[in-house]
Amino acid sequence: MAALIVAPVEVTRIVTGLVAGAPTDCAEIEQAVFDNADQQSTRTGDALLLSEYGATDDTATLTRIANLADRHMVSWQEWHYCGCSDPTTTGPGDVQALVKDPANPPRGANVFRNKLKALARPYPQAIAGTPLSFSFEPATRRFELVYETKRAKGQGTFNRGLTDVFLPEIQYPHGYRAQVRGGSLFPASSSRHLIVRAKPGANRITLTVAPR
Numbered sequence: 001m002a003a004l005i006v007a008p009v010e011v012t013r014i015v016t017g018l019v020a021g022a023p024t025d026c027a028e029i030e031q032a033v034f035d036n037a038d039q040q041s042t043r044t045g046d047a048l049l050l051s052e053y054g055a056t057d058d059t060a061t062l063t064r065i066a067n068l069a070d071r072h073m074v075s076w077q078e079w080h081y082c083g084c085s086d087p088t089t090t091g092p093g094d095v096q097a098l099v100k101d102p103a104n105p106p107r108g109a110n111v112f113r114n115k116l117k118a119l120a121r122p123y124p125q126a127i128a129g130t131p132l133s134f135s136f137e138p139a140t141r142r143f144e145l146v147y148e149t150k151r152a153k154g155q156g157t158f159n160r161g162l163t164d165v166f167l168p169e170i171q172y173p174h175g176y177r178a179q180v181r182g183g184s185l186f187p188a189s190s191s192r193h194l195i196v197r198a199k200p201g202a203n204r205i206t207l208t209v210a211p212r
Contacts, residue, residue, distance in 0.1 A: 030065060034072045050076035055096040059118040063138055066121060070135050078119055113170070120168040122209060128161025128198065129205070141171050143209040149198045162186070163196040167209060175212040182206065 037048050050069055053076060054062055069076050080086070082102040083094055098116055099106045121136045122143040130152050134145040145165060149157040163183075167176060169192060178185055178194055182202035186195040198205055 026061075027064065030068055034068050034074065037074070038072060048072075048074045050074050052077055052079040054078040054115075054119065055080070057095050057112065057115055059114055062115065062118040066119065067135075070121070070123070071133075073131055073134065117170050120170045122165060122167050122171065124163060124165050125193075126162070126164040128158035128163045128196075132204075141211050143167075143207075145207045146204065148204050149202060157198075159198050159200065159202070161197070163205070163207075164188070165194045165196065165207065165209070167192055167194055172209075172211055176209050177212050178207065178209045180205065180207045 041048050080096055082099050083097045100110050104110050124145055127147050129147045129149040132146045136143045149159050180196055182205040183196045183198045188195045196207055
C-alpha cells in the first residue's frame with residue numbers, strides 16, 4: 001500500500017492555487033470534490049452521498065453547492081436542524097440552524113426561511129428508469145428531469161413503473177404547471193408530489209415544472 005503525505009505548507013499551496021492546476025477559489029474546490037467523487041463511483045461502483053454541508057447562512061453558497069449536487073445527481077444531508085448548543089460549532093449556532101427552537105413547531109418566525117428556501121428544492125424521490133439529468137433554477141423556480149425507461153444495466157425497462165417527484169411548498173406556494181414528454185401525469189395522495197408514468201414504447205421522459 002502506498003501513501004501520500006502532504007506537509008501543511010503544501011496543503012496551503014494547493015488550496016490557494018500556488019500548485020499548477022490546483023483550484024483557485026471555493027467554487028473550483030467544490031467542483032473538484034464532485035469530479036473526484038464521480039471518478040471514484042465510476043471506478044468502484046460506490047453510491048455517492050454529500051454529508052453534512054450547510055453550516056452557513058450564506059444562501060449563495062448553499063445554492064451553489066445544491067446546484068452542483070443536482071448537476072452530478074448526488075443526494076445530500078444538510079447540517080443542521082438547530083443550533084442546540086452544539087459543542088463542535090465555532091460560530092453562533094443560528095448560523096447553522098434551520099429552526100431557532102427545536103422544542104417548537106418548525107413554522108413562522110421559528111424558521112429561517114431564506115435558508116429553508118435555498119435548501120428546499122424539487123427533486124426526484126424515485127425514478128422508474130435511469131436518470132440522465134435533473135436541475136432547478138432558483139430564480140425562475142423551473143425544474144427539469146430527464147430520464148430513460150431502461151434499467152441501469154440495460155436489461156429491460158421500467159415502462160409501467162412510477163416516477164415520484166417532490167415539489168416543496170415553499171417553492172410553489174400557489175401551485176405549479178407541469179408538462180411531460182413521453183409520459184403521463186397522475187395525481188398523488190399529496191399535492192407536494194407529482195407522479196409520472198412512461199407512455200407505452202417511450203424511451204426517454206422529460207418533465208418540466210414551473211410556478212403557476
